[in-house]
Amino acid sequence: MARVLDTTPLTEPIDRRRLAEFVASVRRDPRYVYWRLSYPGCSLVLLGGALLVLSGFFALMAAVFIEGESQIDSPGDWVTFAVAMLVMAAIYVGCAIGFVSLVANPVQSEELYRLHRFAERNGLRFSPQDPAPAYPIEPFAHPKAVVRDRFRPLEGDAFDYGLAFRPSQGRSDASYSRWFIAIKLDRPLPHIVLDAKANNSRVFGSNMPTLQRDQVLSLEGDFDKHFTLYCPKGYERDALYIFTPDLMAACIDEANAFDVEILDQWMFVYSLLPPNLVDPAVQRRIFRIIDIVGAKALSRTDRYRDERAGGDAPAVALPGRRLRAGVSIAAVVGVLVICTAPFWGEIINGVTGN
Template identity: 40%
Template structure:
């Protein structure tokens, strides 16, 4: 597949960049006044505190040497340094260079480009993470020709207040012609200290071992009873594609989508990454012709067939209920912790009552 990566590195026409920058939304290019207000606060407030302190404290405090002065000035110097860093990053973000280059790359390769959007209603696990309080996507490239393809960077926040956690994933979403069983490939190449980075932990009894060296690169999860279907979908030539082209990408088949995930950005300014990613997508798309012939023999009851039609997967061409979602790993630590806490509380009450009685 030929990929034109020249717009990612070519020299920029500054006049065209200025014109494009004006079209960027405030979520991507925040107002300069708001940035300056925060920076001025970080710089001016510590300086004001320092002046007030010098006016109030006798200068003889520093007569014994400069050690005390350094101890006093060091904490006050931290906010201005942070302010300078924040200002430099904000100016770079407002430049629009990243968005301009990605927009040019999209036009050169048959995509549309959107710099920012709310989180799409996709069925993948990074989009349906439990406890999400907010989510959005940036640098979204879409192509409708052939199999619909969407590539972007997803950011979500869980929790609230001081307990918030932010997660960032790059993703590529390929729309399939039919719905398939829920199958996940956990890539060992992007795990952290041997632990999966997947946003959802799946029950271990759904693991399926495949032939050859595939298990060295991926752990495959499929619903119980769908082992033969997984072996059909992931034939040796398909396994070879994933090992050769996507060994660091987590893979998910869910409903009528195939997702590739990476714990970081996939929509970047790196030409080599784009060439590998689009080559992988092209090779996978060629294998989808075989997957179109797959049928779920379990769709025998009228309830399942009716449900498939209502969900838009065609008459009887979808997946039976037991194959639509993998079982999530049950976490029993909180149950054990609650039991220990209750036991301790009961003993405490018993000891208090016993003490009063004696």
């Protein structure tokens, strides 16, 4: 059963005096200075492009008027020139201020205050940015990875949720982000992935890394309509032991829009896009996943044992620890299209006979 949350801090009117006190208390906290962009790469590219265009236009106008390509013979011309320069300078400064407010805004005060108060009321720890914990998935292993808008219990590590972000490392390496819920299990389990069909792209397919199709396990009922389940070869009975009808029903009811991965001693729930955490319905759904799906997974696995591993301590044998990666058909087609692009003209001419 999901816990009862106090979501009033997310919607109630804000006391401006308390908000000012909160802002003053966190202004020097380095965790509160970070990029609050859902798509930092796209936003920065668009903003940088706009600044580049404005810079080029500014330089062109200066060249036209100053280098004599257009004569300034009257006071009216000088006024026009001055007004044009002031307008361009104002636009340029406005873009620079916008850049700073988007990228280096020290406090998005009202939203952060609401999330902070929500955590206080519900026995949680909230941090706008933390170093990434050592979870065994991408992008946590990267030394510069961080977790933004992170919620955890006041004590222990039973669960954790937030936006994992890894900055780009060069021109050929894009930044990477993934919103997640991490639920700690009692013991290591075989590597199992539930690839949700509701969030798949019509063009690119799954949001999850491509896995070999011979690891797909079909389950009973309507489960296959909502998820594609992958488990290591030879671990089909283990997967059926874990995913009993009640756990399958919980996944369908509460997590059918999310991908789920069981890895080592963790259950991860993923979303490609970060949800609006100030929305009470979003927070309630997160805790239904934690308290219903997570609790059922814990109850089904508290006695699980992989006999192949041997020994007394709970462990998973090597073949069950990681699923085998596959090859993405969409990626192969994309590479072929890019590699053959220089020859498209010749191919078309050959087909048409020109």
